[in-house]
Amino acid sequence: MLSRLSIFWRSALGYLTIIALVVGVNLYVLNQLRALTDLGAELVSHHFPAVETSKRLISSLYAQLKSDKQYLVLRDTLLLKEFLEEAENFRKTLKVLQEQEDSSKTIDLLKQTAGLHEELHTLFLSEGVEQTDRSDIAISSYESRRDALVDSITETINSYITLQESSIGGILRDTHVRSVQAVDISRQLMIMALLLGLGLAGVASYSILRPLRRVQGQIRRIGQGQFGRTVPVTVPHELRELVNTVNWMSEKLQQLDQMKSEFLANVSHELRTPLASIREGTQLLVDGIPGPVNRDQRETLTILMESSQRLNHLIGNLLDLSRMEADMLAYHFSPTDLNRLALRSVEKMKFLAERKQINLLTEFTHDRTRMQDVDGSRIEQVIENLLSNAIKFSPEGATISVQSRSADDAQRLHLSVADTGPGVPPEDLPHIFERFYQGRSQEARTYVGSGIGLALAKRVVEAHAGEIWAESTVGTGTTVHVVVGSQKSSGVAG
Numbered sequence: 001m002l003s004r005l006s007i008f009w010r011s012a013l014g015y016l017t018i019i020a021l022v023v024g025v026n027l028y029v030l031n032q033l034r035a036l037t038d039l040g041a042e043l044v045s046h047h048f049p050a051v052e053t054s055k056r057l058i059s060s061l062y063a064q065l066k067s068d069k070q071y072l073v074l075r076d077t078l079l080l081k082e083f084l085e086e087a088e089n090f091r092k093t094l095k096v097l098q099e100q101e102d103s104s105k106t107i108d109l110l111k112q113t114a115g116l117h118e119e120l121h122t123l124f125l126s127e128g129v130e131q132t133d134r135s136d137i138a139i140s141s142y143e144s145r146r147d148a149l150v151d152s153i154t155e156t157i158n159s160y161i162t163l164q165e166s167s168i169g170g171i172l173r174d175t176h177v178r179s180v181q182a183v184d185i186s187r188q189l190m191i192m193a194l195l196l197g198l199g200l201a202g203v204a205s206y207s208i209l210r211p212l213r214r215v216q217g218q219i220r221r222i223g224q225g226q227f228g229r230t231v232p233v234t235v236p237h238e239l240r241e242l243v244n245t246v247n248w249m250s251e252k253l254q255q256l257d258q259m260k261s262e263f264l265a266n267v268s269h270e271l272r273t274p275l276a277s278i279r280e281g282t283q284l285l286v287d288g289i290p291g292p293v294n295r296d297q298r299e300t301l302t303i304l305m306e307s308s309q310r311l312n313h314l315i316g317n318l319l320d321l322s323r324m325e326a327d328m329l330a331y332h333f334s335p336t337d338l339n340r341l342a343l344r345s346v347e348k349m350k351f352l353a354e355r356k357q358i359n360l361l362t363e364f365t366h367d368r369t370r371m372q373d374v375d376g377s378r379i380e381q382v383i384e385n386l387l388s389n390a391i392k393f394s395p396e397g398a399t400i401s402v403q404s405r406s407a408d409d410a411q412r413l414h415l416s417v418a419d420t421g422p423g424v425p426p427e428d429l430p431h432i433f434e435r436f437y438q439g440r441s442q443e444a445r446t447y448v449g450s451g452i453g454l455a456l457a458k459r460v461v462e463a464h465a466g467e468i469w470a471e472s473t474v475g476t477g478t479t480v481h482v483v484v485g486s487q488k489s490s491g492v493a494g
Contacts (some may be wrong), residue, residue: 013200017196017197017200018193018196018197018200020188021192021196021197022193024189025186025189025190025193028182028186028189029182029186030186032178032179032182033182034182035106035174035178036178036179039174039175039178040175042171043168043171043172046100047164047167047168047171050097050100050101050160050164051161051164051165051168053093053095053096053097054157054160054161054164055161056093057090057093057094057097057113057157058154058157058158060086060089060090060093061090061117061150061153061154061157063082063086064083064086064087064090064120064124065146067079067080067082067083067086068083068124068128068146069283070081071129072128072139072142073129076164080129081132085125087117087121090117091114091117094113094114094117097110098103098110098111098114105163106160106163106164109156109157109159109160109163110160112156112158113153113156113160115161116149116152116156117153119149120146120149120150120153123142123145123146123149124146127142128142128146150241161225169441171315178302181264182361193272198485211243213245215242215243215246216248218230218246218250219246222246222250222253224250229248230250230251237383245403278304278308282301282304282305282308283305285297285301286298286301286302286305317377323339325476331375331378331463332375332377333372333373333374333375334373334374334375335368335370335371335372335373335374336371336374336375336376336379337370338370338371338374338379338404338413338415338484339364339365339404339413341376341379341380341383342362342364342383342402342404342415343362343364344380345380345383345384346360346362346387346402347389348384349384349387349388352388352391353391353400355362355399356391356394356395356396356397357396357397358391358394358396358397358398358399358400359398359399359401360387360399360400360401360402361399361400361401362401362402362403363401363402363403363404364403364404365404365405365406365413365419371412371413371485373464373487374484375460375463375465376462378460378464379460381456381457381460382456382457382460382461382482383402383415383417383455383482384456385401385454385456386417386453386454386457386480386482387400387417389419389453389454389480390417390418390419390421390478390480391419393419393421393478394419394420394421394477395420395421398419398420398421399420400417400418400419400420401416401417401418402415402416402417403415403416403418404416407485409485411485412466412483412484412485413483413484413485414481414482414483415480415482415483415484416480416481416482417479417480418477418478418479418480419477419478419479420476420477421477422475423472423473423474423475423476423477423478424470424472424478426474427476429470429472432454433454433455433457433458433468433470434455435452435455454480457482461482461484464484464485465484466482466483466484466485467481468480468481468482468483469481469484
């Protein structure tokens with residue numbers, strides 16, 4: 001289902017999901033902030049003012065008590081007026097509190113306070129103001145009842161204050177719990193949004209990058225000469241045209257490569273017959289069969305024989321490489337002495353080495369060198385190609401060493417050919433075993449060659465389940481290593 005979506009919608013869905021989560025987190029946080037704001041507003045607008053008002057009621061009550069006591073002693077009408085005014089203020093303040101309350105407990109306490117205050121007011125007017133009996137007993141009885149009412153009113157108001165403070169504490173605890181819960185849930189939602197966002201981004205990126213990596217791998221295989229595979233088209237439609245183009249290019253290159261291989265095979269085959277005639281005729285002239293030749297003529301004929309030998313070697317390599325690519329090259333495995341093959345290859349190359357005054361040194365192991373299941377002619381061809389390359393890239397008067405020793409497993413032989421040529425640049429070294437590779441550096445291009453000798457050697461060594469690699473230092477020289485032994489891989493055997 002995801003593969004049918006375009007790159008735009010994959011990215012858009014990922015971003016929309018992340019945005020939806022972030023919006024959800026913000027809405028939750030806003031809702032919690034609104035709830036906290038409402039709780040804070042309730043504290044500021046109701047509970048705190050209620051407590052302050054209740055404390056003013058107590059102060060007003062004590063002011064009435066003070067006026068009462070002073071009036072009983074002085075009987076001053078001004079004090080009576082102060083009592084009545086303070087009592088009226090008390091009733092008005094108490095009425096305001098009653099109107100603001102919606103809890104049954106607080107309403108009952110305020111009603112009780114109002115009733116007790118009304119009793120106090122009536123007591124003061126009936127006995128404290130109008131009663132004519134001023135005896136100590138009467139006054140003491142009045143003061144006792146008055147003080148009891150004042151204590152009851154004070155106790156009732158304090159109970160109301162306690163309820164309000166309890167509500168304040170509950171709201172503060174609720175606010176703290178909501179704050180902590182909001183922080184925790186917000187953190188969890190943000191982490192969830194982050195992880196989900198990363199997951200969606202990873203899925204979207206993988207679904208986009210995976211086909212691109214396939215296309216990149218296909219292009220890399222095409223660059224290495226592997227044209228047979230195609231990239232699956234289960235990709236976003238924006239990349240489908242690119243994939244189809246790469247597949248089309250791979251098919252066309254495969255066709256061209258096949259045509260090239262057939263052409264090289266045909267041309268190489270057709271060239272061998274006339275080339276053999278040229279070599280035989282030149283050899284007859286050198287041997288003086290048609291007639292004597294002078295020194296200059298012999299030198300010219302020798303150069304002609306060398307060139308024909310190189311050309312014959314190149315044509316043979318081309319034919320063998322074409323057969324290898326067509327999986328038609330036959331291998332004849334048999335017990336073979338690898339040291340003897342190496343020595344015979346050195347003898348064949350001495351003629352070319354002497355032309356450049358190059359010294360060929362050999363250092364062969366005396367351990368067991370007779371290996372089972374080895375195609376001697378093909379391994380000899382490998383050694384000759386390595387020696388030919390070393391001679392070509394070595395300056396006049398240089399030294400080339402051919403060594404053999406037992407490999408680490410003691411079941412295979414390790415051959416190496418080392419020259420003292422210009423060396424291979426690091427950027428070219430990983431590619432020297434690719435067919436027709438001539439090197440990227442300008443210095444490497446100054447040496448003329450076909451670029452198939454090492455590619456052919458690699459194919460032959462791999463057919464023997466062996467290993468081949470090169471080590472090189474620019475300005476010092478190059479050493480090619482070959483490890484081969486009594487093992488063979490799948491291939492055409494004859």
